[in-house]
Structures are given as C-alpha cells and as structure tokens.
Amino acid sequence: MRFLxxxxxxxxxxxxxxxxxxxxxxxxxxxxxxxxxxPPGGPTDVIVRIIGQxxxxxxxxxxxxxxxxxxxxxxxxxxxxxxxxxxxxxLVGTAGGMTINPNLHAKLTYDPFRDFAPVAMLVLxxxxxxxxxxxxxxxxxELVALAxxxxxxxxxxxxxxxxxxxxxxxxxxxxxxxEVVHVPYKxxxxxxxxxxxxxxxxxxxxxxxxxxxxQAGRLRALAVSTAKRSASAPEVPxxxxxxxxxxxxxxxxxxxxxxxxxxxxxxxxxxxIVRILREPDVAQRLSAQGADPAPGTAEExxxxxxxxxxxxxxxxxAAGLRxx
Numbered sequence: 015m016r017f018l019x020x021x022x023x024x025x026x027x028x029x030x031x032x033x034x035x036x037x038x039x040x041x042x043x044x045x046x047x048x049x050x051x052x053p054p055g056g057p058t059d060v061i062v063r064i065i066g067q068x069x070x071x072x073x074x075x076x077x078x079x080x081x082x083x084x085x086x087x088x089x090x091x092x093x094x095x096x097x098x099x100x101x102x103x104x105l106v107g108t109a110g111g112m113t114i115n116p117n118l119h120a121k122l123t124y125d126p127f128r129d130f131a132p133v134a135m136l137v138l139x140x141x142x143x144x145x146x147x148x149x150x151x152x153x154x155x156e157l158v159a160l161a162x163x164x165x166x167x168x169x170x171x172x173x174x175x176x177x178x179x180x181x182x183x184x185x186x187x188x189x190x191x192x193e194v195v196h197v198p199y200k201x202x203x204x205x206x207x208x209x210x211x212x213x214x215x216x217x218x219x220x221x222x223x224x225x226x227x228x229q230a231g232r233l234r235a236l237a238v239s240t241a242k243r244s245a246s247a248p249e250v251p252x253x254x255x256x257x258x259x260x261x262x263x264x265x266x267x268x269x270x271x272x273x274x275x276x277x278x279x280x281x282x283x284x285x286x287i288v289r290i291l292r293e294p295d296v297a298q299r300l301s302a303q304g305a306d307p308a309p310g311t312a313e314e315x316x317x318x319x320x321x322x323x324x325x326x327x328x329x330x331x332a333a334g335l336r337x338x
Contacts, residue, residue, distance in 0.1 A: 045078055047104070050082070051084075052081065057220075062077065065287065065290055069290075088115060101275055101283070104269050109326075110265070113325075133268070133284055133312055136307075137300055140264060140304070141264070142218070142247060143186075145233065146214070152234065154236050154257070162191075169195040171209055171214040174199060175196075178218075189260065202220070205217055237250060237253045239253065245297075263322075
C-alpha cells in the first residue's frame with residue numbers, strides 16, 4: 015500500500031476545505047431577491063410579501079421584492095436572465111413575460127426555455143368574462159348564439175393589444191367561432207370604466223377588479239377562464255363547463271431562477287414554496303386577491319409553460335398578430 019507524504023496530505027486538506035465548507039453551508043444564508051416585473055403596489059407584491067414572511071420566519075433571511083416594471087415585463091425578465099445562478103436571485107414570472115412576449119417579439123434578448131430554470135408555480139389568476147347587463151346574454155352559450163347572429167356587431171374591450179385580456183378574447187373567438195370587434199384600452203381600469211358605462215359590451219379581466227361590480231349588478235359574470243372554477247368566484251362556471259372544452263388560460267405567476275442554478279437549490283426553494291402555498295391561511299389570503307394557489311413540482315411548471323407557449327403561438331398566428 016502506498017502512503018502520501020504528510021505535506022501532500024496537508025495540501026489535499028487545504029484543497030478540499032472550500033468544497034467541504036460549501037457543501038455544509040446552509041441555504042438560504044443571505045437575503046433573497048425576487049424580481050417583480052411590475053411597479054410597486056400590485057397583486058404580485060402581495061404574493062412576494064406572503065412568501066417572504068414565511069421564508070424569513072423559517073430561515074431568518076429576508077426576501078426582497080425588486081420591482082422592475084417596463085416593456086410588458088421584458089425589463090425585469092432580462093435582469094434575471096443575466097443574473098448569477100447562485101440561488102439568491104429569482105424571477106416572479108408571468109404568462110406575459112414567459113409565454114406571450116416571446117411569441118410577439120422577434121428580438122428578445124432572453125429565451126424563456128434556455129435562460130431560466132423553472133422552480134415552482136405560485137398562483138393561477140383566473141380571468142372573468144364580464145358583460146354589460148344590457149347585453150341580452152345571461153351565460154356564455156347565449157353570448158355565443160348572440161354573437162353568431164350578429165357577426166362583427168358586438169364589441170369586446172381589452173387592456174391593450176397583445177395583453178392577456180386581448181389574447182383571451184382571440185382564444186375565445188377561435189374556440190367558439192365568433193366574430194366580435196376588439197376595442198383596446200391603455201389598461202384594465204379604463205376598459206372596466208367604459209364597460210360599466212355601456213361604451214363597450216364585453217371584457218376579460220381579473221376577478222378582484224370587477225367582483226364588487228358583479229355583486230352590485232353593474233356587470234354580469236359569464237365565465238371564468240381557468241380549467242377549474244375559482245375559489246374567488248365559485249358560482250361562475252368555466253368556459254369548458256359552458257360547453258367549450260379545451261378552453262383555458264390564466265395570467266399566472268411562477269418562480270424562476272437563472273439557468274444553471276444548482277438543482278439542489280431549485281429543489282429546496284420548490285419545497286419551501288409548496289409548503290407555504292399549502293398553508294390554509296396563505297391560500298385564504300391569496301384567494302382574497304383573486305389568485306388560486308397552484309403548488310407543484312418544477313417539472314410540472316416546465317410542462318405547463320410548454321403548453322401555454324403552444325397555446326399562445328396558435329392564437330397569435332390565428333389572430334394574424336405578427337412578431338415585432
């Protein structure tokens with residue numbers, strides 16, 4: 015048997031020491047940054063605040079919401095794509111940034127599948143199809159029948175061309191084979207105001223934005239966009255329940271890390287997120303924001319993204335929207 019010289023053993027020990035320290039270092043050991051692609055004060059901030067509170071309680075490190083709004087989510091998404099893959103910078107991604115923009119913009123500096131590691135789905139944000147009460151349609155089937163009897167005569171507002179509310183309309187047109195006039199606004203708030211005033215007739219919009227108006231009778235809810243009914247409006251049927259199978263979309267939020275983030279860190283963060291989302295009081299707080307918790311594995315998020323990407327690619331092509 016051969017023995018190493020004592021000096022060689024010392025050198026080997028020095029070489030191994032950093033690896034041992036790194037292997038033993040707890041995670042997380044310092045503040046975690048979560049980049050939010052919207053200005054401060056929005057519903058996504060609430061999600062980060064809830065998660066951050068629980069992570070801080072469990073591990074003693076703060077979670078910082080870094081709001082980087084702009085260009086429909088592109089600005090913040092690009093920041094995380096270029097960040098160090100050390101487990102301390104994450105993206106709170108959206109359908110807009112990860113599966114819609116890549117199909118609408120030909121020259122993005124990031125690729126959602128190449129430059130990111132899926133970590134965990136956070137929430138699904140069901141959209142509510144609402145109509146002005148004067149419209150003679152009390153449910154989705156009646157709306158489709160009415161639209162087919164008056165092709166091109168009904169108008170449908172959106173929060174802007176290329177937004178999830180616009181593409182939800184295009185998906186509905188494709189699914190039900192109706193023709194309506196698209197009226198784009200600069201945001202959901204002015205679109206909702208004009209809908210209540212009767213200037214437009216229909217709109218896909220987030221549930222919290224219009225639920226009080228629906229309850230007061232100023233608007234009529236016809237359907238929700240997700241595959242399952244929403245806990246925020248459980249009495250409203252889904253589009254699929256209304257007879258149009260296969261229709262589904264959500265303005266979702268999910269957590270992503272830069273590509274090449276160590277799988278062990280991705281797994282640990284996923285475990286933390288899933289545990290938090292399954293807490294009853296967390297689910298209740300998110301539901302109050304119109305968000306349905308959607309805990310699952312990183313692999314499930316990756317599959318969901320592929321499906322969502324294929325959905326919007328098909329809708330954008332059918333609508334004749336060309337990448338810019």
